[in-house]
Amino acid sequence: MTARTITQLAHELREGSTTPRRLLDNALAHAEAAEPSLHAYLALTRELAERQADEAGRMLERDPDGASPLCGVPMALKDVLCVDGVETTAGSRILSGWKPPYTGTAVQRLFDAGAVCVGKTNCDEFAMGSSTENSAFGPAGNPWDVERVPGGSSGGSAATVAAGTVPYALGSDTGGSIRQPASLSGVVGFKPTYGRVSRYGLIAFASSLDQIGPLTRSVEDAAIVYAAIAGGDPRDSTCDPRPLGDPLETLGRGVEGLRLGVPREYMGEGIDPDVRARVEEAMAVLEGLGASLREVSLPTTHAGLSTYYIIAPAECSSNLARYDGVRFGLREDDPSLTEMYLRTRDRGFGVEVKRRVMLGTYALSSGYYDAYYRKAQKVRTVIAEEFARVFEDVDALVSPTSPSVAFTMGDRDDPLSMYMCDVVTLPVNLAGLPGISVPCGFSPELPVGLQVIAPRFEDARVFQVAHAYEQATEWHTSQSPLAATAA
Amino acid sequence: MAHLAIAVGGDGRVSAQTAEPQTNSAVSAYEAVIGLEVHAQLLTRSKMFCACSAEYIGKPANSNTCPVCLGLPGVLPVINRQAVEYTVLTALALNCEIPEFTKFDRKNYFYPDLPKGYQISQYDMPLSRNGWLEFEVEGAPVRCGITRVHLEEDTGTLHHAGDVLQSARSSLVDLNRAGVPLMEIVGEPDLRSAEAAREYLVRLRQILMYIGVNDGNLEQGSFRCDANVSLRVRGSDALGTKVEIKNMNSFRAVHRALQYEIERQAAVLAGGGTLVQETRGWVEARGATVSQRSKEYAHDYRYFPEPDLPPLALDSAYTERVRRTMPELPAARAQRLQEKFGLSAYDAAVLTAAREDADAYEALASQVPAKLAANWLMGDVAALANERRVALHRSGLGVDGLAALLRLLDAGTINGPTAKALLEELYESGGDPAAVVQERGLGQLDDEAALLAIVDEVIAANAAAAADFRAGKEAALGRLVGQVMKATGGKAQPQLVNRLLRERLA
Missing domain, CATH: 1.10.10.410 (Arc Repressor Mutant, subunit A)
Known part of the structure; x- marks a missing residue:
């Protein structure tokens, strides 16, 4: 047996060759077997999953054709997504033991569709990181080589999908946190247009950049999950209420006649030559499918990283102020209020979170605001305008997702080299665009990802290009060593 | 605006109230410059950013809350439409400009009554700015500029053993109030005396209550005021060192605190000393302002645009629609009643003090002679309302009952003393005065x-x-x-x- 997609499982459930309960049992057994080496999960949610599997079974029995393709299919949630009554830690000690009294919008939509939640996946603390090594509960491994990182921050979600435990998992992407781990773990990872998926129930890192999205084994699956979670939400004012259309409509249209841009700045210095070679091969495939390729320029790319590392920490410094020991999560008692704050946050937050809170606090401080935050917002606007200008001439952009393949745990111990992981993904967040990573080969035995970027609200075009490429290649059918044991 | 300056202490009242009479001469050498900041809770049904009730008083601690106003991880705010409309209405009543573009910002600071660690407020693009409020102080007209009216959320409340959180042995947090819509009205430093400051507040509160956006309760804190006070040598344009005064929970407290502060600052300056920029709290029991913190400890609030809320575009059509819901304001109404019913300026002002009173008066004056209606409302009815602590429009008798009673009096069916006795009897219980008169044979003897x-x-x-x-x-x-x-x-x-x-x- 091999790891299967949502589409395949949905078919099997309807033809009666399996049941939600059997799929769940297999997933749990596989997770438990893989966990000692993988640590993809912070918690398995067996009780919740059994309830959901039973309900999904009834839904399928009642109306097999009307039920969602997600009904009865096991999945996992990054531990930044709130589920009523289920411990949600964001990978942080400060939230250890905290059980939200509510379920977020995107997750609720999946639950309503009959999804079966197997567990909460490991991640960098508060989604800050690119390797999952910043998890307060220990790093996750990469199913292709467990000594290596799966990427991050949605590393647990990428790892469990790549390991074949579940066909999909939700992640969140602030600067590349879905696409980069998807690339490093050899799966599909999609970040929707900012404002397409409600953030209600997503523990905030940087509010103006965060988006929830799926990690899957196929582009079609990504579109299926996206269609289920996207759309307006009265609880999120940044969520666009306009109709979604059918995100799957463009699948199979091919890329004949599409104009694809290759940003010069995304292919140059800092990109591993082998990664560049794989991506160039992928571009050749797209060209062979009838797309026209041209080089384009996004000249302000060099400022993207510093812009991101002002805006994201600034927002995070404010978003994380609520972890003060007063009402929930960790509290280090002290007779002095100030000491209680200091000790709680000192003990509760990890090094990277503290670094970003400090950076952001500094950037927003009186006297520095104009030089840092305000200037960063201006550069952000310039970056968004450059994308908009390029999209006057091309329909989509293609590039590597990550400058390198999965690295060995502990290898990148200085923050700057870690920040470089997101250099070609984070401009997409700054501009609020949709982006996807699809497997496009190996270097030498580790997965490489191809990134496809489209204009805002053209999420379906991302699927169209990625799907055409995927269907023309075999990479997405490659199974990690751990997936070979999936049932 | 300085041409309207009223001499502090020039009317002799200062020396009558001053604790240190020797400062009187010092006071008269200086001119006070006062600006007021008012925080007024809005009478919306729900809180500013969630569906919880905005009525929080008297509920069990932390029962009037939800994940949003508790600031739990993962929640997001949603703007209360009604609160925006009430703020625009207020701004219009205060002659403000309403920009077509406004946004919310985060004001960051740590305090246990602030569940998110930041307050959603407005920084550089408030809902409105550049208005004014006109009134009279001792017969002279005063126009106080309104810098801005903006919208924010209220905090929770703390209950601790001792006065100060830092030294309390334990403190309890109640977030029932957290997230209640709060309007901040920032006045220009155009006020020159404690009397002018008090009058400004009286008029402002009256307008807010007239337009139905605030209940004007200073004691319970739905209408709160902070003051900035500085002194300068009379005739000078320079501004002196500013001191912020907090914790004034009544009009009387505002007047006393400002008077005290003016004298305190004058004494310091006259003695050759210098003032510190600081925050001082009014301590009612001591009749004094007491230093709370100086500027060295001033917060850096690290304001930045609230990324969870897109900016609001309020076009002129919206503003005009809100303007059309504006009721007649007290000053205009007093003027109209003066003209229509021949009232004195004083009577017109008293009768229009509250909107319900003015409504009652107009209803009565359309049925009985205007002067009769005015005399009864300002005399026996006012006394009774005060004594029984029930306003006429909430009493059993009501405006209609009083009208019926005064019609009997006006027609000569009953005499004055009978009318007064019936007013007292029926005020709370209610009843048809004509029926009671008939039943008990209270009709006037005119044979x-x-x-x-x-x-x-x-x-x-x-x-x-x-x-x-x-x-x-x-x-x-x-x-x-x-x-x-x-x-x-x-x-x-x-x-x-x-x-x-x-x-x-x-």
């Missing part, structure tokens, strides 16, 4: 022949008083009128009794 017989009896029985009156003592007549009224069980028409007595004693 001259019958009354004349009683008048004669009274004169006979009170020969001494009659003689006094005949000897020119006018006061004696009152005693005789009283006797006649008593003999008729209060039903005689007093003017008729008066005439008959004079005729008989002539």
Whole structure:
């Protein structure tokens, strides 16, 4: 047996060759077997999953054709997504033991569709990181080589999908946190247009950049999950209420006649030559499918990283102020209020979170605001305008997702080299665009990802290009060593 | 605006109230510069950013909360439409400009009553700016500029053992109030005396209550005020060191605190000292302001645009739509009532103090003579409302009942004392005055022949008083009128009794 997609499982459930309960049992057994080496999960949610599997079974029995393709299919949630009554830690000690009294919008939509939640996946603390090594509960491994990182921050979600435990998992992407781990773990990872998926129930890192999205084994699956979670939400004012259309409509249209841009700045210095070679091969495939390729320029790319590392920490410094020991999560008692704050946050937050809170606090401080935050917002606007200008001439952009393949745990111990992981993904967040990573080969035995970027609200075009490429290649059918044991 | 300056201490009131009379001469050398910041809770149904009720008083601690106003991880705010509309309405009533573009910002600071660690407020693009409020202080017109009116959320409340959080042994947090819509009205430093400051607040509160956006309760804190006070040498344009005064929970406290602070600062300056920029709290029991923190400890609030809320575009069509819902404001209404009913300026001001009173007056004045309505509302009805702590429009009698009563009086069916007795009797219980009069035979005795017989009896029985009156003592007549009224069980028409007595004693 091999790891299967949502589409395949949905078919099997309807033809009666399996049941939600059997799929769940297999997933749990596989997770438990893989966990000692993988640590993809912070918690398995067996009780919740059994309830959901039973309900999904009834839904399928009642109306097999009307039920969602997600009904009865096991999945996992990054531990930044709130589920009523289920411990949600964001990978942080400060939230250890905290059980939200509510379920977020995107997750609720999946639950309503009959999804079966197997567990909460490991991640960098508060989604800050690119390797999952910043998890307060220990790093996750990469199913292709467990000594290596799966990427991050949605590393647990990428790892469990790549390991074949579940066909999909939700992640969140602030600067590349879905696409980069998807690339490093050899799966599909999609970040929707900012404002397409409600953030209600997503523990905030940087509010103006965060988006929830799926990690899957196929582009079609990504579109299926996206269609289920996207759309307006009265609880999120940044969520666009306009109709979604059918995100799957463009699948199979091919890329004949599409104009694809290759940003010069995304292919140059800092990109591993082998990664560049794989991506160039992928571009050749797209060209062979009838797309026209041209080089384009996004000249302000060099400022993207510093812009991101002002805006994201600034927002995070404010978003994380609520972890003060007063009402929930960790509290280090002290007779002095100030000491209680200091000790709680000192003990509760990890090094990277503290670094970003400090950076952001500094950037927003009186006297520095104009030089840092305000200037960063201006550069952000310039970056968004450059994308908009390029999209006057091309329909989509293609590039590597990550400058390198999965690295060995502990290898990148200085923050700057870690920040470089997101250099070609984070401009997409700054501009609020949709982006996807699809497997496009190996270097030498580790997965490489191809990134496809489209204009805002053209999420379906991302699927169209990625799907055409995927269907023309075999990479997405490659199974990690751990997936070979999936049932 | 400085041309309207009113001499502090020039009216002698300062020396009467001052704790340190020797500062009086110091005070008169300086001019006070006062600006007020008012925080007013809005009378919306729900909180500013969630669906919880905005009515939080009297509920069990932390029961009026949800994940959003508790600031739990993962939640997002949603703007309360009604709160925006109320703020725009207020801004229009205060002659403000409403920009077409406004946004919310985060004000970051740590405190246990602030669940998110930041308050959603407005920083550089408030809902409105550049307005004014006009009123009179001791007969002179004052126009105080309104810098801005903006919208934010209220905090929770703390209950701790001791006065200060830092030294309390334990503290309890109640977030029932957290997220209640709060409007901040920032006034320009155009006020020159404690009297002017008090009057500004009285007028501002009156307007907020008139337009129905705030209940004006200073004690419970739905209407709160902080003041910035500085002094400068009279005639100078320079601004002195500013001191912020907090914790003033009544109009009287505002007046006393500002008066105290003006004198304190004058004494420091006159003594050659320098003032520190600081925050001081008014301590009612000590009748003094006390230093709370100086500027070295001032917060850096690290304001930045609230990324969870897109900016609001309020086009002029929206603003005009809100403007059309504006009721007549108190100053305009007083003017109109003066003209329409021939009221004095004073009476018009008293009768329009609250919107309900003005409504009552207009309803009454359309049914009975305007002067009669004014006298009753400002006299017996006001006294009774005050004594029973029930406003007329909330009483059992109500405006309609009072109208019916005054119609009986006006028609001569009952006399004044009967009307007053019925007012007191029916004020809370309610009832139809005409039916009660009929039932109990309280109708006025206006049969001259019958009354004349009683008048004669009274004169006979009170020969001494009659003689006094005949000897020119006018006061004696009152005693005789009283006797006649008593003999008729209060039903005689007093003017008729008066005439008959004079005729008989002539």
